[in-house]
Amino acid sequence: MEVGDMAYLRNCWYAAAWSEDLQPGSLLARTLLDEPLVLFRDPAGRAVALDDMCPHRLAPLRLGRLLPDGRLQCGYHGLEFDATGQCVRNPHGSGRISRNCRVRAYPLVERHTLAWIWMGDEPPDEDLIPEFAYLDPGSGHDVGRRDTILMRANYRYVVDNLMDLSHASFLHDGLLGNAETVPAEIKVHQDGPYIHVRRDMYNVQPPLLRDLLFKRDGAAVNMWQSIRWSAPAAVLNDVGTYAPGTDREEFSGQLGCHILTPETADTTHYFTAAARQGPLGAVPDEGEEALKARIAELRRHAFKDQDDPMLTAQQENIRRHPGVSPVLLEIDIGPVRCQRALDALIAAEQQRAAEDAAP
Ligand code: FES
Numbered sequence: 352m353e354v355g356d357m358a359y360l361r362n363c364w365y366a367a368a369w370s371e372d373l374q375p376g377s378l379l380a381r382t383l384l385d386e387p388l389v390l391f392r393d394p395a396g397r398a399v400a401l402d403d404m405c406p407h408r409l410a411p412l413r414l415g416r417l418l419p420d421g422r423l424q425c426g427y428h429g430l431e432f433d434a435t436g437q438c439v440r441n442p443h444g445s446g447r448i449s450r451n452c453r454v455r456a457y458p459l460v461e462r463h464t465l466a467w468i469w470m471g472d473e474p475p476d477e478d479l480i481p482e483f484a485y486l487d488p489g490s491g492h493d494v495g496r497r498d499t500i501l502m503r504a505n506y507r508y509v510v511d512n513l514m515d516l517s518h519a520s521f522l523h524d525g526l527l528g529n530a531e532t533v534p535a536e537i538k539v540h541q542d543g544p545y546i547h548v549r550r551d552m553y554n555v556q557p558p559l560l561r562d563l564l565f566k567r568d569g570a571a572v573n574m575w576q577s578i579r580w581s582a583p584a585a586v587l588n589d590v591g592t593y594a595p596g597t598d599r600e601e602f603s604g605q606l607g608c609h610i611l612t613p614e615t616a617d618t619t620h621y622f623t624a625a626a627r628q629g630p631l632g633a634v635p636d637e638g639e640e641a642l643k644a645r646i647a648e649l650r651r652h653a654f655k656d657q658d659d660p661m662l663t664a665q666q667e668n669i670r671r672h673p674g675v676s677p678v679l680l681e682i683d684i685g686p687v688r689c690q691r692a693l694d695a696l697i698a699a700e701q702q703r704a705a706e707d708a709a710p
């Protein structure tokens with residue numbers, strides 16, 4: 352079986368949207384895990400996620416409108432729903448509302464400037480929301496653009512991509528890696544729900560993004576990439592650059608999130624934002640805001656213009672050759688560990704569901 356055919360892990364938190372993209376008074380239509388949803392804020396500002404389907408004639412609620420009192424009015428015949436998904440007004444006839452006239456509402460929690468959704472049937476557990484504290488206001492980090500990119504590949508191929516950053520030397524040659532960053536010490540370890548893959552590279556020419564964040568003199572550097580995965584697909588990348596022969600605490604680098612939510616089996620919402628870290632780093636000639644904007648553009652270019660076409664074409668080949676298994680290399684140790692951990696969680700979840708369904 353190839354990964355696109357596998358079930359989703361459901362009893363976990365997926366990023367549904369950046370909090371800032373849920374604007375009061377507007378509807379955000381978004382498909383997650385093959386389910387079309389409509390997201391909005393209630394009058395108290397709480398984020399809400401409902402199935403995007405009216406129970407009357409199954410019209411999409413995204414074509415309706417939010418009323419000033421916070422109700423969502425279906426755009427077809429005007430039934431009104433509250434934030435729990437209950438129909439609370441039928442403007443027709445006697446106004447009677449049957450008990451099953453309701454829409455499924457999903458638990459949605461805002462944390463780390465993202466709205467996280469729970470799409471499983473088990474009770475939601477907020478302790479399972481992955482940690483991305485650097486995104487929090489007041490964290491001391493100056494976070495750049497909070498970007499959302501639609502990748503035209505299954506989310507598990509994006510996990511493989513992120514958890515083996517050796518590809519930066521080839522697919523992002525000059526920007527995030529180069530020929531000198533191919534040899535690297537790779538270390539993998541697990542702590543609790545997190546799997547970490549660390550690559551250290553010594554005395555190498557800095558790729559463009561590293562040079563921009565460091566001394567901007569093109570001199571050889573030592574670099575690390577330390578990337579952390581947790582299920583189902585939340586990734587934090589900690590990168591740093593320091594001068595050979597100096598203390599690695601005297602570094603300049605970046606924290607970046609790469610949080611993936613399946614849209615469908617073939618497409619993925621990719622939530623990403625980066626912040627500079629470390630005591631070093633040249634004061635940019637163009638100013639901090641201009642540098643942040645430039646880095647956000649370079650990151651989007653790497654993910655959308657370089658990773659996405661490769662993953663899309665890779666997915667087409669995998670679909671075309673369903674019986675062919677990949678020939679794995681030493682660099683695949685991180686992705687393999689993560690995919691196995693995810694497989695085990697999905698299998699355990701399916702086992703619990705089967706036991707619950709048993710007579
Ligand atoms: S389809 Fe929504 S009110 Fe008729």
Ligand SMILES: [Fe+2]
Nearest residue numbers: 512523653658
């Ligand atoms: Fe990449």
